[in-house]
Amino acid sequence: MSAAEERLIQQSTRNAWLLSLPALIVLVVAASGPLLIVLIYSFLSPGQHGNVIWEFSTDGWVGILWSKDIFSEEWMLADAHLAIFWRSLWLSLLTTAFTFIVGFPTAWFIATRPPKERALWLFLITIPFWTNLLIRTYAINEVLRKEGLMNTVLMGMGITDMPIEVLYTQTAIFIGMTYVYLPLMVLPLFAAIDRFDMKLLEAGYDLYASRMQVLRRVILPIVKPGIIAGSILVFVPSLGAYVTPRVLGGGKQMMIGNFIELQFLQGKNWPLGAALSMLLLVIVMVALLVYVRYANKGSSSHG
Numbered sequence: 001m002s003a004a005e006e007r008l009i010q011q012s013t014r015n016a017w018l019l020s021l022p023a024l025i026v027l028v029v030a031a032s033g034p035l036l037i038v039l040i041y042s043f044l045s046p047g048q049h050g051n052v053i054w055e056f057s058t059d060g061w062v063g064i065l066w067s068k069d070i071f072s073e074e075w076m077l078a079d080a081h082l083a084i085f086w087r088s089l090w091l092s093l094l095t096t097a098f099t100f101i102v103g104f105p106t107a108w109f110i111a112t113r114p115p116k117e118r119a120l121w122l123f124l125i126t127i128p129f130w131t132n133l134l135i136r137t138y139a140i141n142e143v144l145r146k147e148g149l150m151n152t153v154l155m156g157m158g159i160t161d162m163p164i165e166v167l168y169t170q171t172a173i174f175i176g177m178t179y180v181y182l183p184l185m186v187l188p189l190f191a192a193i194d195r196f197d198m199k200l201l202e203a204g205y206d207l208y209a210s211r212m213q214v215l216r217r218v219i220l221p222i223v224k225p226g227i228i229a230g231s232i233l234v235f236v237p238s239l240g241a242y243v244t245p246r247v248l249g250g251g252k253q254m255m256i257g258n259f260i261e262l263q264f265l266q267g268k269n270w271p272l273g274a275a276l277s278m279l280l281l282v283i284v285m286v287a288l289l290v291y292v293r294y295a296n297k298g299s300s301s302h303g
Contacts, residue, residue, distance in 0.1 A: 035281070042274035050268040060271030064279060081259075088255040091170060092238035095177045099185040099234050100227065102178070107189035107226075111196070122190070125183050133180065137247045140176045141167065144248070168250035176248040177238050184237075185230040192226025224294075232291045236284050256280055 042060045044052040067078040110121040128136055143149045144166045151163040166172050196219070204214040220227070242257035249255075254262070256276065263273030 038274045038277050042271055042278055044271050046269045046271050048268070050264075050270060052270050057271065060269075060275035063269070063272045064275055084254050084256060084259050087170065087253065088239055088257075091174055091177065091255065092235050092241075094174055095181060095238045096185075096231050096235045098174075098178050099182050100189075100231065103182055103185035103189055103230065104227075107186050107193050110186075110190050111193040122187075125186050128180075128183060133243050134247070136180055137176055137244050140172075140179055141247055144172050144175065167248065168252050170249075170253050172248040173245050173253055173255075176244045177241060180244060181234045181238060184233040188226045188229040188233065189223065190226075192223040192229075196222055228291050228294055232287060236287060239283065240280055 041052055043056055043058065045055045045057040045059065047053050062075070063078070064081060065078055066075045067081070068075055106125075110118055110125070113121060141148075145151075146163040146165070146167070148167075150166070151160070154160045154164065155162075166175075200218050200222070201214060204218050209217070240257045241255060242261060245253060245255040245258055249258075251258075257280075260273050260276045260280070263269045263276065267273070
């Protein structure tokens with residue numbers, strides 16, 4: 001490569017960086033700036049009426065797992081905090097698993113329809129995104145409440161004599177999050193299945209493989225990137241969900257998002273709320289790193 005060509009490449013690279021500089025500045029200021037403020041707040045002392053006192057303290061991070069007794073001022077394990085963490089993680093994993101169980105056959109059905117019908121089915125899947133999340137959550141509230149559609153149908157069919165108490169329980173939150181985030185699982189699965197070569201099914205059956213063996217050894221490994229992408233798209237917002245647990249849980253079944261809001265508004269403990277926010281960010285980043293690792297592994301093994 002001649003010197004003129006090298007200078008031309010360097011100039012084009014410099015121009016590309018200069019063109020992207022405004023976007024990089026906006027990204028740093030608008031995205032990283034607020035996160036940096038939250039990180040700084042997590043290492044400060046709480047004020048008496050909210051806000052922070054500019055004194056370095058790690059009480060916010062310690063308060064994630066430990067709480068101070070109001071009488072003896074001794075630190076003890078925060079069982080309530082651990083219960084909230086476990087509830088958030090458990091419901092998020094359960095929502096992810098159930099949306100996959102329901103979403104995989106749904107995506108397979110759509111991907112195997114004629115091209116003209118696929119557009120209609122995809123249109124029906126995306127209809128919930130046309131309305132606000134709060135409105136969709138209140139719609140589920142109307143279905144699950146004592147006088148709602150579910151209890152009306154069950155009692156009308158004679159299945160139950162009394163209304164079933166579902167609202168303001170973990171079951172209600174699980175049902176609500178499954179309904180809200182199901183399209184986020186179906187769409188990546190559909191994109192992966194749509195590229196699937198159906199001739200591989202015929203090859204598997206010609207080799208005397210059962211349907212379960214074809215599913216486990218042929219279909220699932222090939223559509224694994226779609227499974228991982230859908231799982232991340234469901235798990236991440238489920239873990240930090242605020243509206244759905246607030247409406248369907250009624251404040252009785254608190255999750256991490258509600259706990260963070262409680263610290264900033266009612267608890268007046270901004271450092272603890274900031275530390276919880278950063279912890280949630282770390283969990284999400286770890287989940288995304290796992291996704292990238294397995295996605296790259298899957299692409300390299302099939303490439």
